[in-house]
Amino acid sequence: MQxxxxxxxxEAGTAAAPxxxxxxxxxxxxxxxxxxxxxxxxxxxxxxxxxxxxxxxxVKDGKSQVLDGPYADTKEQLAGFFLIDVPDxxxxxxxxxxxxxxxxxxxxxxPIWQMSA
Amino acid sequence: MxxxxxxxxxxxxxRRSYGKLVAYxxxxxxxxxxxxxxLAEAFAAALADWPANGIPQNPEAWLLAVARRKAIxxxxxxxxxxxxxxxxxxxxxxxxxxxxxxxxxxxxxxxLMFACAHPAIDAAIRAPLILQTVLGxxxxxxxxxxxxxxxxxxxxxxxxxxxIREAGIPFRVPEREELPERLDAVLxxxxxxxxxxxxxxxxxxxxxxxxxxxxxWLGRLVVxxxxxxxxxxxxxxLMLFAEARRAARRDANGEYVPLADQxxxxxxxxxxxxxxxxxxxAGTMNTxxxxxxxxxxxxxxxxxxxxxxxxxxxxxxxxxxxxxxxGSPVVAINRAVAVGETEGPAxxxxxxxxxxxxxxxxxxxxxxxxxxxxxxxxxxxATAASAYDRAIGLESDPAVRRFLQARRSAxxx
Numbered sequence: 001m002q003x004x005x006x007x008x009x010x011e012a013g014t015a016a017a018p019x020x021x022x023x024x025x026x027x028x029x030x031x032x033x034x035x036x037x038x039x040x041x042x043x044x045x046x047x048x049x050x051x052x053x054x055x056x057x058x059v060k061d062g063k064s065q066v067l068d069g070p071y072a073d074t075k076e077q078l079a080g081f082f083l084i085d086v087p088d089x090x091x092x093x094x095x096x097x098x099x100x101x102x103x104x105x106x107x108x109x110x111p112i113w114q115m116s117a
Numbered sequence: 118m119x120x121x122x123x124x125x126x127x128x129x130x131x132r133r134s135y136g137k138l139v140a141y142x143x144x145x146x147x148x149x150x151x152x153x154x155x156l157a158e159a160f161a162a163a164l165a166d167w168p169a170n171g172i173p174q175n176p177e178a179w180l181l182a183v184a185r186r187k188a189i190x191x192x193x194x195x196x197x198x199x200x201x202x203x204x205x206x207x208x209x210x211x212x213x214x215x216x217x218x219x220x221x222x223x224x225x226x227x228x229l230m231f232a233c234a235h236p237a238i239d240a241a242i243r244a245p246l247i248l249q250t251v252l253g254x255x256x257x258x259x260x261x262x263x264x265x266x267x268x269x270x271x272x273x274x275x276x277x278x279x280x281i282r283e284a285g286i287p288f289r290v291p292e293r294e295e296l297p298e299r300l301d302a303v304l305x306x307x308x309x310x311x312x313x314x315x316x317x318x319x320x321x322x323x324x325x326x327x328x329x330x331x332x333x334w335l336g337r338l339v340v341x342x343x344x345x346x347x348x349x350x351x352x353x354x355l356m357l358f359a360e361a362r363r364a365a366r367r368d369a370n371g372e373y374v375p376l377a378d379q380x381x382x383x384x385x386x387x388x389x390x391x392x393x394x395x396x397x398x399a400g401t402m403n404t405x406x407x408x409x410x411x412x413x414x415x416x417x418x419x420x421x422x423x424x425x426x427x428x429x430x431x432x433x434x435x436x437x438x439x440x441x442x443x444g445s446p447v448v449a450i451n452r453a454v455a456v457g458e459t460e461g462p463a464x465x466x467x468x469x470x471x472x473x474x475x476x477x478x479x480x481x482x483x484x485x486x487x488x489x490x491x492x493x494x495x496x497x498x499a500t501a502a503s504a505y506d507r508a509i510g511l512e513s514d515p516a517v518r519r520f521l522q523a524r525r526s527a528x529x530x
Contacts (some may be wrong), residue, residue, distance in 0.1 A: 088285045089235075092289050
């Protein structure tokens with residue numbers, strides 16, 4: 001099954017981190033990504049730019065409404081994601097718990113909707 | 118008459134086989150709801166068929182064969198294309214394999230219970246889910262036992278089953294390293310079912326009383342499938358100790374009788390002996406846990422039937438160990454009560470005073486009842502009376518309320 005692992009973090013905290021901390025975190029993510037690649041489970045993933053650079057779009061009465069900012073103002077913000085393919089939820093939870101983001105914020109694990117052929 | 122016999126046979130099989138068949142049918146597809154639907158129809162078909170044609174030689178295999186046809190129908194309705202073909206093939210293969218060795222349908226109820234008590238399932242719905250999938254309780258019976266509206270219970274159950282299916286919750290007994298934590302969730306769900314039944318002391322609500330028996334039945338099932346898990350043994354022992362004292366909690370007039378005043382011949386000796394044996398077996402494995410400690414506390418209480426007195430020194434030590442393990446304020450209250458017995462009421466009160474800052478205890482009846490009892494023993498009648506008032510105001514059981522009121526009036530004499 002495919003799962004999306006969503007990494008939620010406090011952006012302000014990330015932005016204020018000292019250079020040494022950033023370096024350590026980057027190294028941790030590199031090692032994590034490497035481990036997932038070696039296990040052959042990763043199907044995609046990326047880090048996202050902060051929500052200050054987000055734009056929200058919705059169409060109402062045929063007119064686009066474009067707004068500055070993220071969809072929801074939350075304490076922690078979506079900071080990145082991985083798409084993985086593993087046998088079951090336990091395996092997905094296990095990978096989520098190994099993500100460096102799990103120790104600094106919250107991981108959300110969502111199964112991908114299986115489209116019928 | 119034949120109809121009755123067939124009905125009884127079907128019900129007997131339902132009782133013994135239901136969970137096994139649900140577990141078997143849903144283990145590969147993760148589709149608990151479809152398995153339940155298919156089995157409901159299979160049992161209905163059995164009730165129609167067996168009175169006319171006799172009970173088949175292997176009723177489980179008969180039910181499985183009918184359920185399989187129904188499951189395929191359900192899968193056809195729900196799925197399409199390649200996915201359906203795979204799904205149907207899986208059901209087909211499994212059922213064929215089972216029919217070949219029909220007398221030996223693998224018992225996957227444990228895997229089913231681990232799926233129901235998975236950490237990704239809301240903790241409050243785990244016990245109802247196990248009662249439904251393993252024992253075949255309908256949502257309205259479970260709802261009335263857990264004092265929840267039937268429609269709400271139905272929605273929560275189907276949401277949980279949907280999550281098992283769509284989120285890919287596995288049907289398996291977890292690996293060694295994560296087993297203790299995961300088993301604890303299964304045991305907690307079983308204990309929650311038992312506790313719902315146990316909280317009906319008058320035994321007037323048949324459904325809730327049954328729930329205590331079903332809890333014990335599930336406890337026995339886990340022990341039979343995992344005979345060397347000390348905490349599973351501990352939980353079964355704990356439930357048996359408690360159940361043995363069920364009748365003794367009320368006198369002939371329906372009045373509350375506290376543990377210390379219970380008539381020991383009214384305790385179920387057979388159940389207590391079983392509990393003691395289970396606890397001894399658990400003890401040989403040298404892994405202490407919450408349920409074993411709580412069962413051991415019960416054992417130290419019921420030793421009164423042999424020695425004439427509860428072993429308060431042991432009870433205090435056991436609550437020390439439990440408190441170190443759980444940090445629970447409820448355990449701390451019980452420990453204070455034990456200290457009140459071993460070192461006197463002033464020492465017990467000092468321990469309760471240490472808890473006074475915990476806001477959770479402000480409306481917790483046992484805290485105030487324990488305080489009142491210890492204060493009464495120190496002779497501080499006025500403070501005891503006001504503690505009794507707090508306890509009386511927080512009690513919902515009328516028999517316990519009358520008991521506390523009687524104790525409070527006795528202060529004045």
